[in-house]
Amino acid sequence: MIVGIVGCGAIANLITGFVRDGKVPVELGFFYDRDLERAENLASMVDGTAVLDVTDMLPHVDLVVEAASPEAVRELVPGILEAGRDVVVMSVGALMDPELRSLLEKKASENNAEIHVPSGAIVGxxxxxxxxxxxxxxxxxxxxxxxxxxxxxxxxxxxxxxxxxxxxxxxxxxxxxxxxxxxxxxxxxxxxxxxxxxxxxxxxxxxxxxxxxxxxxxxxxxxxxxxxxKTSVMAAYSAIRLLKSLSENMHIGT
Ligand SMILES: NC(=O)C1=CN([C@@H]2O[C@H](COP(=O)(O)OP(=O)(O)OC[C@H]3O[C@@H](n4cnc5c(N)ncnc54)[C@H](O)[C@@H]3O)[C@@H](O)[C@H]2O)C=CC1
Ligand SMILES: O=C([O-])CC(=O)C(=O)O
CATH class of the missing domain: 3.30.360.10 (Dihydrodipicolinate Reductase; domain 2)
Known part of the structure; x- marks a missing residue:
């Protein structure tokens, strides 16, 4: 599975470290951040590519991890789903807007894509x-x-x-x-x-x-x-575990 990341801050840093260390069986190929230097820093950890626009990564990835901000969910996730790519949403607060949520669900179902929301910094x-x-x-x-x-x-x-x-x-x-x-x-x-x-x-x-x-x-x-x-390490770990789960055939827990 080839993965791209939108938002190259705290969560993305931890994910990238785990992938670099071979602890998650995915290829982390593409990085986008409105601060290009942040994208370039993470890309250099795994020999990936920093892109200037999220659309540049879409032809090459299976899944995009959003680890940016609620605005990024509003602005970028509809286009990612339209391209038929699966998305992991960390800025889940954005999905409390019922209009945005149903728009994303509609785009996902029309384009055979999935939206994953990891448990984040919470347990239970x-x-x-x-x-x-x-x-x-x-x-x-x-x-x-x-x-x-x-x-x-x-x-x-x-x-x-x-x-x-x-x-x-x-x-x-x-x-x-x-x-x-x-x-x-x-x-x-x-x-x-x-x-x-x-x-x-x-x-x-x-x-x-x-x-x-x-x-x-x-x-x-x-x-x-x-x-x-602001962000707990557990939030990044939950995304990392989700990426691992997506490549497994047995799923434990509801
Ligand atoms: N689901 C959960 O339990 C948790 C979710 N979060 C959320 O996950 C997201 C990422 O968290 P962190 O890695 O700590 O954030 P961070 O602030 O360390 O990094 C976010 C990065 O995304 C970039 N960015 C923000 N908006 C963007 C946009 N519209 N387009 C392009 N780049 C953009 C910023 O330049 C920054 O480099 C945040 O929205 C945060 O609130 C954080 C903790 C727990
Ligand atoms: O990371 C945490 O502990 C919680 C957090 O920031 C969030 O839910 O946005």
Missing amino acids: LDGLKAASMGSIRSVKLVTRKPPRSLGISMDEKKVLYTGKASEAVKRFPLNINVAAALSLACGRDIDVEIIADPAVDRNVHEVTVKGDFGEFKTITENVRCSINP
């Missing part, structure tokens, strides 16, 4: 998907990040947001994709609280789900990426 999507086959009463995410991860500076713990996931992704587009992944996994606009907490040095996500299956709670204490502290 497997159980949530299974639970949603029954009836779910509530899903709540509490995310705690160091203020620096949220791009602010403060000495006191502060609740920055309480409300629904759909609004959270608009207010914190680069910080709460996990809320979108949870919402899409269970088909409801989940409850979200975002806390800036100077006492933590991890990105911490606590998920509580109640339904007719019983209840579960997951707590993820994520190490942050060194080059982008």
